[in-house]
Amino acid sequence: MAKLKLNSLKKRKNKLADPKYQVEYLSNGIFKNGELPLFQHKIKSSGFTDFKPKPLEIFQINLGYMCNQVCTHCHVDAGPDRKEIMTKETMQLCLDVIEKSGAHTLDLTGGAPEMNPNFRWFVSEASKKGVKDFIVRSNLTIIRANKKYYDLPEFFKQHHVHVVSSMPHWTRGKTDRQRGEGVFNLSIEALKSLNDVGYGMPDSDLKLDLVYNPSGAFMPANQSDLEKDFKKALFEDFGIHFHNLMAITNLPISRFLDFLIASDNYEDYMTTLVESYNPLAVENVMCRNTLSVSWDGWLYDCDFNQMLELKVDGKSKHLKDFDLNSLQNRNIKVSQHCYGCTAGAGSSCQGTTT
Numbered sequence: 001m002a003k004l005k006l007n008s009l010k011k012r013k014n015k016l017a018d019p020k021y022q023v024e025y026l027s028n029g030i031f032k033n034g035e036l037p038l039f040q041h042k043i044k045s046s047g048f049t050d051f052k053p054k055p056l057e058i059f060q061i062n063l064g065y066m067c068n069q070v071c072t073h074c075h076v077d078a079g080p081d082r083k084e085i086m087t088k089e090t091m092q093l094c095l096d097v098i099e100k101s102g103a104h105t106l107d108l109t110g111g112a113p114e115m116n117p118n119f120r121w122f123v124s125e126a127s128k129k130g131v132k133d134f135i136v137r138s139n140l141t142i143i144r145a146n147k148k149y150y151d152l153p154e155f156f157k158q159h160h161v162h163v164v165s166s167m168p169h170w171t172r173g174k175t176d177r178q179r180g181e182g183v184f185n186l187s188i189e190a191l192k193s194l195n196d197v198g199y200g201m202p203d204s205d206l207k208l209d210l211v212y213n214p215s216g217a218f219m220p221a222n223q224s225d226l227e228k229d230f231k232k233a234l235f236e237d238f239g240i241h242f243h244n245l246m247a248i249t250n251l252p253i254s255r256f257l258d259f260l261i262a263s264d265n266y267e268d269y270m271t272t273l274v275e276s277y278n279p280l281a282v283e284n285v286m287c288r289n290t291l292s293v294s295w296d297g298w299l300y301d302c303d304f305n306q307m308l309e310l311k312v313d314g315k316s317k318h319l320k321d322f323d324l325n326s327l328q329n330r331n332i333k334v335s336q337h338c339y340g341c342t343a344g345a346g347s348s349c350q351g352t353t354t
């Protein structure tokens with residue numbers, strides 16, 4: 001298992017572990033004094049007088065905040081000390097709602113979703129629903145962290161899971177600095193084991209995609225160029241194949257917000273995001289076609305709003321009260337972190353939006 005560099009904000013009792021404090025912080029300072037415009041004002045000035053969802057396409061479920069890694073940028077503040085985990089009862093509620101949702105993509109995330117004790121049962125049951133694209137977001141190292149996870153590539157193949165894997169860089173130094181000592185080597189081993197069963201291979205329908213996000217206070221480079229560089233380096237150095245690379249901008253929440261403040265980069269980073277605002281990116285941000293479900297069954301516009309505990313607007317706030325018509329007519333909740341998804345080429349859990 002990768003050696004851990006730090007504890008979660010929650011365990012450290014850092015003020016930023018409180019979602020309400022984060023939202024307040026993001027609304028004060030340079031935004032409160034008018035140096036930078038609030039996001040709600042910015043989107044209105046660019047033509048979005050009503051910010052409502054499009055037809056639902058992606059049902060994203062967070063199976064818990066427990067993780068075998070403690071990454072410096074993590075917006076979930078995940079780690080081994082996080083005990084929030086989705087119960088089998090809540091999983092059943094998810095199964096009951098999946099078909100009602102009308103979504104064509106089911107997206108399982110965490111933490112490390114594989115660490116949920118009922119993960120395999122849930123994947124097996126959810127795969128019977130016949131969704132078009134069934135995603136599991138893996139940090140890769142979990143596949144090699146313990147012998148009980150070694151067969152995950154075969155399990156994924158059995159259920160034709162689309163594996164989306166975190167990979168900060170094709171070099172050991174940059175990867176380990178962001179995710180912990182030893183992460184790079186374990187990730188390479190995991191990618192090889194996925195390739196061995198057919199994942200990511202040319203012409204294979206076993207989809208293996210990688211996710212890149214910057215290690216510092218800057219926006220990602222061009223996604224297409226990054227993909228070429230990743231493919232070249234990983235194949236030449238390790239013989240590894242994968243299909244697509246998704247470049248995601250780090251949002252100023254949780255541990256990345258803590259990093260920005262501690263390194264005195266917060267104001268500069270927020271200024272960069274605001275100045276890079278792209279109204280075209282707003283059209284396809286993930287909150288427009290995605291519904292996020294927390295480990296305890298609450299509904300959110302996106303995974304980032306979930307971490308800030310900004311529940312969906314309207315009466316249908318929990319799986320128990322799921323009402324698609326109500327949800328489709330809601331107003332999407334926004335705050336200043338939303339600049340991260342609308343800067344440059346845009347950013348979502350599926351990569352760039354433009």
